Amino acid sequence: MTSLPITRADVEAAAARIRGRAVRTPCLEMDALSRIAGVRVFAKCELFQRTGSFKYRGAAHAVSRLPESTKATGVATHSSGNHGQALAYAARERGFPCHVVMPHNAPRAKLEAVQKFGAHITLCEPTLTAREEMLAQVVARTCSTVIPPYNHVDVMAGQGTMALEILEDVPEVDAIVVPVGGGGLISGIAVAAKGKHPGISIIGAEPVIANDAARSKATGICQPSTNQLTIADGLRGALGSLTFPVVQKLVDQIHVVQEDAIARAMRFSWEQLKLTIEASAAVGVAVAMSDAFRELAQEHKWRGVAIIFCGGNVDLDHLPWMK
Amino acid sequence: MTSLPITRADVEAAAARIRGRAVRTPCLEMDALSRIAGVRVFAKCELFQRTGSFKYRGAAHAVSRLPESTKATGVATHSSGNHGQALAYAARERGFPCHVVMPHNAPRAKLEAVQKFGAHITLCEPTLTAREEMLAQVVARTCSTVIPPYNHVDVMAGQGTMALEILEDVPEVDAIVVPVGGGGLISGIAVAAKGKHPGISIIGAEPVIANDAARSKATGICQPSTNQLTIADGLRGALGSLTFPVVQKLVDQIHVVQEDAIARAMRFSWEQLKLTIEASAAVGVAVAMSDAFRELAQEHKWRGVAIIFCGGNVDLDHLPWMK
Numbered sequence: 071m072t073s074l075p076i077t078r079a080d081v082e083a084a085a086a087r088i089r090g091r092a093v094r095t096p097c098l099e100m101d102a103l104s105r106i107a108g109v110r111v112f113a114k115c116e117l118f119q120r121t122g123s124f125k126y127r128g129a130a131h132a133v134s135r136l137p138e139s140t141k142a143t144g145v146a147t148h149s150s151g152n153h154g155q156a157l158a159y160a161a162r163e164r165g166f167p168c169h170v171v172m173p174h175n176a177p178r179a180k181l182e183a184v185q186k187f188g189a190h191i192t193l194c195e196p197t198l199t200a201r202e203e204m205l206a207q208v209v210a211r212t213c214s215t216v217i218p219p220y221n222h223v224d225v226m227a228g229q230g231t232m233a234l235e236i237l238e239d240v241p242e243v244d245a246i247v248v249p250v251g252g253g254g255l256i257s258g259i260a261v262a263a264k265g266k267h268p269g270i271s272i273i274g275a276e277p278v279i280a281n282d283a284a285r286s287k288a289t290g291i292c293q294p295s296t297n298q299l300t301i302a303d304g305l306r307g308a309l310g311s312l313t314f315p316v317v318q319k320l321v322d323q324i325h326v327v328q329e330d331a332i333a334r335a336m337r338f339s340w341e342q343l344k345l346t347i348e349a350s351a352a353v354g355v356a357v358a359m360s361d362a363f364r365e366l367a368q369e370h371k372w373r374g375v376a377i378i379f380c381g382g383n384v385d386l387d388h389l390p391w392m393k
Numbered sequence: 394m395t396s397l398p399i400t401r402a403d404v405e406a407a408a409a410r411i412r413g414r415a416v417r418t419p420c421l422e423m424d425a426l427s428r429i430a431g432v433r434v435f436a437k438c439e440l441f442q443r444t445g446s447f448k449y450r451g452a453a454h455a456v457s458r459l460p461e462s463t464k465a466t467g468v469a470t471h472s473s474g475n476h477g478q479a480l481a482y483a484a485r486e487r488g489f490p491c492h493v494v495m496p497h498n499a500p501r502a503k504l505e506a507v508q509k510f511g512a513h514i515t516l517c518e519p520t521l522t523a524r525e526e527m528l529a530q531v532v533a534r535t536c537s538t539v540i541p542p543y544n545h546v547d548v549m550a551g552q553g554t555m556a557l558e559i560l561e562d563v564p565e566v567d568a569i570v571v572p573v574g575g576g577g578l579i580s581g582i583a584v585a586a587k588g589k590h591p592g593i594s595i596i597g598a599e600p601v602i603a604n605d606a607a608r609s610k611a612t613g614i615c616q617p618s619t620n621q622l623t624i625a626d627g628l629r630g631a632l633g634s635l636t637f638p639v640v641q642k643l644v645d646q647i648h649v650v651q652e653d654a655i656a657r658a659m660r661f662s663w664e665q666l667k668l669t670i671e672a673s674a675a676v677g678v679a680v681a682m683s684d685a686f687r688e689l690a691q692e693h694k695w696r697g698v699a700i701i702f703c704g705g706n707v708d709l710d711h712l713p714w715m716k
């Protein structure tokens with residue numbers, strides 16, 4: 071049996087390292103969602119995390135593992151979204167320079183957020199190839215250390231820390247629903263949660279038009295992403311070499327949802343739950359609102375489920391339900 | 394010395410009566426707001442309360458005090474907003490009929506919300522006189538018991554229950570900021586909080602264009618409301634005969650804020666705090682974001698302040714920052 075890239079002990083060590091810096095986000099019961107899902111639903115409120123998404127956990131953990139000498143060279147990544155902000159924030163905490171390669175068509179709000187945390191931004195064409203090439207140039211010039219958004223053991227272990235908090239705060243959680251993009255979040259959570267409670271179910275949530283994780287799991291072969299157009303822009307990435315084996319082994323099911331269901335779940339969360347989640351987080355809510363999930367919860371007699379409300383970075387001038 | 398209409402013991406009795414029915418809402422630390430206010434700020438998240446606002450506490454308490462025979466006649470109120478929803482919900486829990494008089498120009502979302510909880514709606518002209526006359530007719534016809542939105546001891550005591558929770562959850566709170574409309578919320582909180590900690594400061598928050606409470610306190614005479622146009626539609630009412638004496642005696646200061654500051658605070662809360670508060674709640678946030686408040690907090694060396702995030706019922710298609 072192949073061993074996985076991270077263990078429960080890695081996640082526990084990560085939790086100790088980021089304690090007092092990452093927000094210990096609340097896990098709040100969501101009655102309006104529970105009524106729809108037919109099971110008690112708890113929202114792990116990572117939208118309250120520093121920089122507005124769970125990404126801070128992984129970035130802060132990865133940065134905490136670097137030697138002090140990184141002050142001279144810094145860290146780098148390419149990102150059009152939450153990882154860039156999180157890395158910029160975590161780097162600034164240690165006084166490290168941070169370089170973020172961003173596509174020139176990234177929303178101004180995201181550019182400003184990364185800039186606000188003191189990162190150096192390099193713009194590039196909006197393709198994965200262009201981003202990777204530009205990042206390579208930046209690294210060659212600065213000797214900075216690349217902290218990728220998900221395919222990295224320290225990042226994965228950092229994201230997993232929230233599972234330890236969920237199980238401590240809500241012992242009756244029998245399943246965790248996790249949005250899947252590159253798989254850093256779900257693999258960290260799966261390792262930590264199953265390490266503590268082998269019987270817990272880990273359910274991935276993915277847009278049907280960006281279902282590479284579901285297809286990878288079904289075929290046993292890591293599939294590339296095929297569609298970049300989902301409104302859940304944080305979930306456009308494909309699984310990586312380190313996250314795929316964890317998803318393959320420890321994730322029980324991946325549920326896919328349509329774009330309109332994601333938009334409806336987002337609006338429902340804003341109106342009924344009073345939480346300004348972003349579309350990527352709404353993918354998990356959309357799964358919890360589906361008939362398939364309701365049946366699954368009944369079938370397994372789950373006492374409670376946690377949904378990862380993974381982020382809340384939104385542009386109030388451009389929302390899915392606006393004309 | 395005139396005695397006040399409610400005591401701390403009344404609030405404690407109310408807390409016991411609504412326990413297990415009202416949500417024990419969390420009091421969450423808001424770092425982004427703390428940085429601006431220069432003091433640790435905690436949000437009492439009443440937007441997570443049943444029916445989306447604190448109004449459920451008072452309504453549920455008032456309804457709990459009625460005899461079972463009310464089943465035959467029901468309860469009634471006039472309301473264009475949160476109190477109508479809250480009373481409808483609380484009445485339905487006990488199987489009481491509920492009659493709500495609403496202005497015919499009330500937003501459809503609010504009409505639907507009241508209807509959703511099974512209340513009978515009677516439409517009237519959008520003036521206070523028309524509302525009161527129509528309510529009198531409904532009561533004459535149905536023999537129902539009127540539960541007014543704030544000028545009622547059981548309602549005031551019910552709203553005060555959240556203060557007991559705040560002091561239990563966050564012992565370092567030295568001041569509480571409370572939006573003021575009719576004064577039911579702030580008088581309940583003031584009685585409960587000062588009853589437990591006489592040294593705690595109670596700060597009212599009011600739109601400057603609907604500053605009847607500030608003027609009432611300054612002049613010592615209960616002033617009528619003069620302006621109905623603030624975006625904080627929940628704060629348009631004036632103090633009542635029962636709430637005014639409490640505000641006069643126990644509220645330390647009332648701070649007023651401009652309409653544009655309310656809209657900015659609302660948008661800030663959505664973007665940075667990830668909470669979809671309504672404009673009335675944003676009035677408290679706007680106060681906390683003001684220079685005057687920052688100086689006050691420093692002067693008094695407050696360790697922490699709680700802001701009442703009193704409600705989150707919003708119409709996503711009509712927001713203050715939309716063109």
